[in-house]
Amino acid sequence: MTALFAVLCVVPVTVLWWAVRVWRIVTLVEVSGSSMSPDFEHGDRVLIVRRGAFVRLRRGRVVVIDRAAVDAPAHVDPGEGLFLKHVVAAPGDRIPAPFDTLPTFLGEEKVPHGCYLVLGRHPASVDSKQWGYVRADAVSGVVITRIG
Template identity: 45%
Template structure:
């Protein structure tokens, strides 16, 4: 019986490691919601189920196209989803992506904004490709 319980626990840990990751916040782009040093629990994947208002972790813009996202990298950003495919491109981002008024976010792209108005986000880099999203923040870890 003890081996069965141990086996179930090991399996549960392995599944959790595949589905969840802890990321430490760096920078002030998400203040007041998150502060430098905060740790957040991220549910991996699920880019196809994203909704406006969710906070996501994604690979930084300078890495797009160079390599697939990987754990252990120090180039992860955390921002709030401002628009998903099929929604109207926010006015604050439209000029950056050459979108006329009323344009829609294209397929497999996101608009992300930091909570801090001084954030570098889609207003600076444009759309975020879906395949660069690590996952959705589901919980702030206790300090």
């Protein structure tokens, strides 16, 4: 009887402990807007892994960026909330088109350490074309999958 009681108490507590740990690492974000259309549409929900939790930021990943942490130029209002963008260049990568012709990047050949270039999929997307480099600490997480 004591062993059964121990199992009935320990197992739920262990499951709850792991659920809390995982939820702090993995979270759900709802897409708002069309900057990532057609890949992600307004209202889609995506599962993300928070930055630093077993995931490296690299070219090709879709990331969630905290707008308040973006070092946007004075004439660009980054707004509030979160952005969903593709990483198109990581530290040490060559500056890709269309950035290589923008005044912000003229004379630069490679993305500096700790910085990334990001793009939305929609042509009117607000992204690194307006902001310049995005610091690694502005990235909240990496998209794992779309939920719906």
